[in-house]
Amino acid sequence: MRKQTKITLDEKEMPRQWYNIAADLPGTMNPPLGPDGNPIGPEMLAPVFPMNLIEQEVSQERWIDIPEKVLEMLYLWRPTPLVRAYNLEKALGTPARIYYKNESVSPAGSHKPNTAVAQAYYNKEFGIKKLTTETGAGQWGSALAFATSLLGMECKVFMVRVSFDQKPFRKMMMRTWGANCIASPSMETQAGRDILEKYPDTPGSLGIAISEAIEAAVTDKTGQTRYSLGSVLNHVILHQTIIGLETKKQLAKIDEKKVDVVIGCAGGGSNFAGLAFPFVLDKINGAEIDVVAVEPASCPTLTRAPFAYDHGDVAKMTPLMAMHTLGHNFIPPPIHAGGLRYHGISPLISHAVNHDLIRPEAIHQMECYDAAVKFARTEGIIPAPETSHAIASAIREANKAKEEGKEKVIVFNFSGHGLMDLVGYDKFFNGELSDHSLPEEDLAKFTEILKGYPVPTR
Numbered sequence: 331m332r333k334q335t336k337i338t339l340d341e342k343e344m345p346r347q348w349y350n351i352a353a354d355l356p357g358t359m360n361p362p363l364g365p366d367g368n369p370i371g372p373e374m375l376a377p378v379f380p381m382n383l384i385e386q387e388v389s390q391e392r393w394i395d396i397p398e399k400v401l402e403m404l405y406l407w408r409p410t411p412l413v414r415a416y417n418l419e420k421a422l423g424t425p426a427r428i429y430y431k432n433e434s435v436s437p438a439g440s441h442k443p444n445t446a447v448a449q450a451y452y453n454k455e456f457g458i459k460k461l462t463t464e465t466g467a468g469q470w471g472s473a474l475a476f477a478t479s480l481l482g483m484e485c486k487v488f489m490v491r492v493s494f495d496q497k498p499f500r501k502m503m504m505r506t507w508g509a510n511c512i513a514s515p516s517m518e519t520q521a522g523r524d525i526l527e528k529y530p531d532t533p534g535s536l537g538i539a540i541s542e543a544i545e546a547a548v549t550d551k552t553g554q555t556r557y558s559l560g561s562v563l564n565h566v567i568l569h570q571t572i573i574g575l576e577t578k579k580q581l582a583k584i585d586e587k588k589v590d591v592v593i594g595c596a597g598g599g600s601n602f603a604g605l606a607f608p609f610v611l612d613k614i615n616g617a618e619i620d621v622v623a624v625e626p627a628s629c630p631t632l633t634r635a636p637f638a639y640d641h642g643d644v645a646k647m648t649p650l651m652a653m654h655t656l657g658h659n660f661i662p663p664p665i666h667a668g669g670l671r672y673h674g675i676s677p678l679i680s681h682a683v684n685h686d687l688i689r690p691e692a693i694h695q696m697e698c699y700d701a702a703v704k705f706a707r708t709e710g711i712i713p714a715p716e717t718s719h720a721i722a723s724a725i726r727e728a729n730k731a732k733e734e735g736k737e738k739v740i741v742f743n744f745s746g747h748g749l750m751d752l753v754g755y756d757k758f759f760n761g762e763l764s765d766h767s768l769p770e771e772d773l774a775k776f777t778e779i780l781k782g783y784p785v786p787t788r
């Protein structure tokens with residue numbers, strides 16, 4: 331008998347705690363380092379983040395309560411549905427059962443509001459009135475604009491130039507929610523002016539936009555502005571674990587006992603880790619699960635970049651973090667998956683990859699668009715270009731299951747819709763897109779900058 335297509339939860343069934351994987355990862359994490367090469371203390375982050383979020387950043391507690399006010403904001407769109415992709419399965423002729431967690435139903439259209447509402451809440455509790463941030467494709471900027479509008483706070487977003495030009499509707503969304511969005515690099519910060527002087531035609535990068543947003547926060551003399559990051563950091567990933575925790579409850583509801591493959595696309599790593607970390611916990615406890623982080627072949631952070639200490643931004647304003655990194659000066663080719671172009675990745679994910687708990691995979695953009703179109707024409711939703719990487723990997727796994735004649739269970743994170751990204755689809759249909767591998771000599775050139783930095787242990 332055909333089971334339910336959409337597996338939903340009541341609001342009262344939504345998880346009341348986030349899961350912190352720092353409590354369970356094997357080995358010892360390399361600590362963030364200050365400019366002198368020594369581990370930083372929480373007080374060094376205080377000009378940038380409020381202390382209540384810094385406490386979460388360094389916490390070793392396995393479970394952290396979600397405040398009631400955050401739950402109330404999350405109820406606007408959560409719990410999100412887990413959907414059985416019956417039509418896609420049929421089109422592929424696979425014996426695999428494919429499920430996707432639909433995070434595109436949030437007001438901003440992606441998983442990003444899960445942490446945006448939490449971060450805005452903790453900042454407001456701490457007395458902060460304004461948040462600054464960067465955004466790549468515009469998903470994160472619009473998520474924070476939405477969250478700050480709910481809480482009556484100000485918001486300023488530095489948007490990577492290439493996306494600012496390619497995606498005008500995202501900045502209109504931010505404006506509608508009351509935020510101020512400008513192109514980065516900009517003339518408003520020293521970091522922006524320095525870059526523009528050297529490279530007036532730069533397409534920008536997340537690393538540059540982060541420098542600008544941090545500078546704008548720490549130079550506000552009122553002390554009432556802080557910076558907010560949409561991925562990479564431990565507290566961001568913590569807030570996203572509601573995705574995987576809900577998914578487990580939903581699978582239990584339909585008596586799906588064993589998951590074989592868990593997949594997410596990985597930029598800074600937050601949607602991937604949000605779905606995957608609760609399953610990685612099962613893996614640490616002995617379950618056999620293939621946990622796959624998918625990145626673009628043109629920005630191969632986990633698959634080809636060294637594990638090293640590096641800054642999170644171009645102007646070196648962030649502490650040194652131990653992560654896989656293409657080097658903080660990395661300027662990625664302007665492929666359309668703007669949210670997957672970051673030079674580094676979450677240190678928690680890097681650590682888990684080093685301990686073989688996660689398998690990284692790189693896929694080219696044409697295969698991803700092909701998969702996205704297949705998905706749109708079977709399941710209906712038009713995926714964000716970032717999300718298409720997870721779909722392409724799920725299709726690879728479903729085809730493998732077909733070859734092997736195995737009834738595998740595949741779960742992937744549908745991190746966002748692509749309704750603001752249709753220009754990319756148009757280019758795909760017009761034959762204007764192609765694949766791009768990062769040449770070995772470019773990788774060597776960008777990572778040269780890491781020489782002389784402290785070396786993390788694996």
Ligand SMILES: Cc1ncc(COP(=O)(O)O)c(C=O)c1O
Nearest residue numbers: 469561597598599600601669746
């Ligand atoms: C829809 C969508 N998916 C994925 C990502 C990648 O970010 P992360 O790796 O933090 O989930 C982004 C980033 O902008 C995004 O907008």
